[in-house]
Amino acid sequence: MFDRYAKSMGGRILGTVKPGQAILTIALLWSFALNAQEPAQAVIGKLNEKEAAAKKLLLEGIKNPEKIDERPPNVVFILADDLGYADTGAYGSKSIPTPHIDALARSGVRFTDAYVTASSCSPSRAGLMSGRYQQRFGFEFNTSGAAITQRLGRGLDPAAVTLADVLQRGGYSTGMSGKWHLGTRDHFHPRSRGFDEFFGFLAGAHSYLPSKRKEPVYSSILRDRKTVKEPAYLTDAIARETVRFIARHKDEPFFAYVAFNAVHTPIEASKKYLDRFPGVGNARQKAYNAMTSALDDAVGAILAALKKHKLENNTLVIFLNDNGGPVYTRVQSNGRLRLGKLFLFEGGIRVPMIISWPGKLEPGGVYGKPVSSLDVFPTVCAAAGIQLPPELKLDGADLLPYLTGKNESSPHEALFWSNGPNRAVRLGKWKLVKAGEHSWLFDLEKDPGEKTNLAKQKPGILEKLEKALLQWQKEMKPPAWPSKPNRRKVEIDGVAWEMNI
Ligand SMILES: [Ca+2]
CATH class of the missing domain: 3.30.1120.10 (Arylsulfatase, C-terminal domain)
Incomplete structure (x- = not known):
């Protein structure tokens, strides 16, 4: 076989x-x-004329939120990368303090059995960005390294409608910071996939430290489509850009997709975060703990920005991880779950997930039925009041009725x-x-x-x-x-x- x-x-x-x-x-x-x-x-090329017309028609079928007194909620979707299932306080870590992620969990619902659709980065992202099993458009495997992705033109099928496409069409300001990993060529770029603004990189991994040598565009840090020099520790920079995006768009509904590459390899931390773990002797473990601590600070900075602009009560915040912690790095912990990234045992596909929406969802909730990253797309659309055309067939479920107790059955068979x-x-x-x-x-x-x-x-x-x-x-x-x-x-x-x- x-x-x-x-x-x-x-x-x-x-x-x-x-x-x-x-x-x-x-x-x-x-x-x-x-x-x-x-x-x-x-x-995988651009859409031909007929395909482009079909996609346009599909997008035109999206019904904007009905005129209501209340402004539709902002959406902040935070994605971690390769985080261990048990590496935050909210999921049982005793060795890495994560007060901000823990506070987010206390403010909303923490999921015990949340799954992603793949045990590696890019297929998992293809599933959650499209709201469909990524195998529906052949996205079974990672796109590979940036040079191969670019040369062989791999990426998320341009025919796929993304969550950002829908929210953009629904009147939201859409911005992304962080790791894309859904194709490097121009027609796969986030600016071609529903995002008004982009800061980050297109490839699957990037150093957290300022680059010393010139990188090709497909692996460099970009602002929209132009390479920029980034002097800050990358996790700090992604948080900074999100905080600025929130400030710029505080007076209109916005969607911020914050795809941290933390805590994916390379295992690199800055002194500020390393100094928080003086008692950890293993240098690699110390750096990993520090990276996770930086991720937590970044989440804290974003939540603080919402509070500063008095948006916390009208913002849906989702925290998710793209696949289980890898075994081969020897620093992540998936707790009692078996194995990790690249396996389909629980350690590879069951991930931390939190949804917080103050005033709409009770704080301190724990939801134990199986849910999927595929649910993010329909849940966000339902929260935004956006009606999707029936031709846009999604694989996930709107989780809101399940989380409010209106529906006591399971979201997925x-x-x-x-x-x-x-x-x-x-x-x-x-x-x-x-x-x-x-x-x-x-x-x-x-x-x-x-x-x-x-x-x-x-x-x-x-x-x-x-x-x-x-x-x-x-x-x-x-x-x-x-x-x-x-x-x-x-x-x-x-x-x-x-x-x-
Ligand atoms: Ca990953």
Whole structure:
């Protein structure tokens, strides 16, 4: 199975590794893969005339908020990157103080079972920006490094309507700061995808420290489409830009998408934050804790700006993380969840999520039913009073009736994941994880750490989940570009797991 898959995707088999050898082998495979030859593939180009007309018609079907006395709420959507599930106080950390994220959680609803649609950065972002399973337009894998993304023209299908498109059309001022990772060419740029303003970078990672050498546009820090020199620690700069955006637009409804690259690699912190952890001896751990502390300060600065302009009672704030904390960095903690980034076990896809909307949602709430990053799009539109045309088919649910208690059922019957030969489905308390033909079945209510595989004991449930997964897969498109199979391969319960990115 792996062999066939790898060959069909232009890759090669590089042998399995024992868990104990994983770190060294991963490092070797990583360096190999960076030099690997990319197979040729078609560029995802601009929309043709007919497609552009269809998208325009779809956007014109969006109904602006009805004239009401109340101004529609502002929306601040904060996204963290590669944050460990248990690395904030709100989610149980005892070693990294995060008072601002904790306060945000206390002011609204904290989700215990929030999922993203992928266990790596760019497909997860494609899902949440489009409100649709990213596999619907073939966005199964990461777009790869910035140079490859640029050269091979990968990105979020221009036909996809983004949350920013909708809010812009609905009369909101839309601004983004931070990491985009949905394509580097001009037609994928945030300014082409519904954002009025952009500060940040288009690639998947960036140093947090001022750049010493000239970078190509596709990997540099940009203000809109122009490279800028940024002297500040990047997490501070992203917060600063958001605070200024809020100040500029305080008198009109605004949407601020704040996509921190913290705490993604490189693990780099500035002295200000490192000094907060004098007792941590491991330099890498100390830097990671410091980066997380910087992220928390940044969240605090944004919340303070809302308060300063007396906007906190009319602003919906969402905090989410794009995928689980990686295992290979050895500094994140996903608590009791199994494994992390690049896996479809809980550590890879279950993430911290908070929604705060003072006056509309009770403070101090905890919501335990499964929700998805796909829910952000319809929830924000509902809060804004924007009516979406029926042709715009979203995969998520408006969470507001569930959070206010109007609807006591579950927002989702099932949630699905696919990453090459790795697939998963959650249906109620049951979770099926597949690596090729191998199946794990877990009862997440009794076994949130996914320790006991019930696949052999519960054949009926296994079959039901398999069937649901197959049905879902039929609706999806094949990957629009290949992953790099076997870049990283580890043995899980005696089974080879490809960490496709
Ligand atoms: Ca990430």
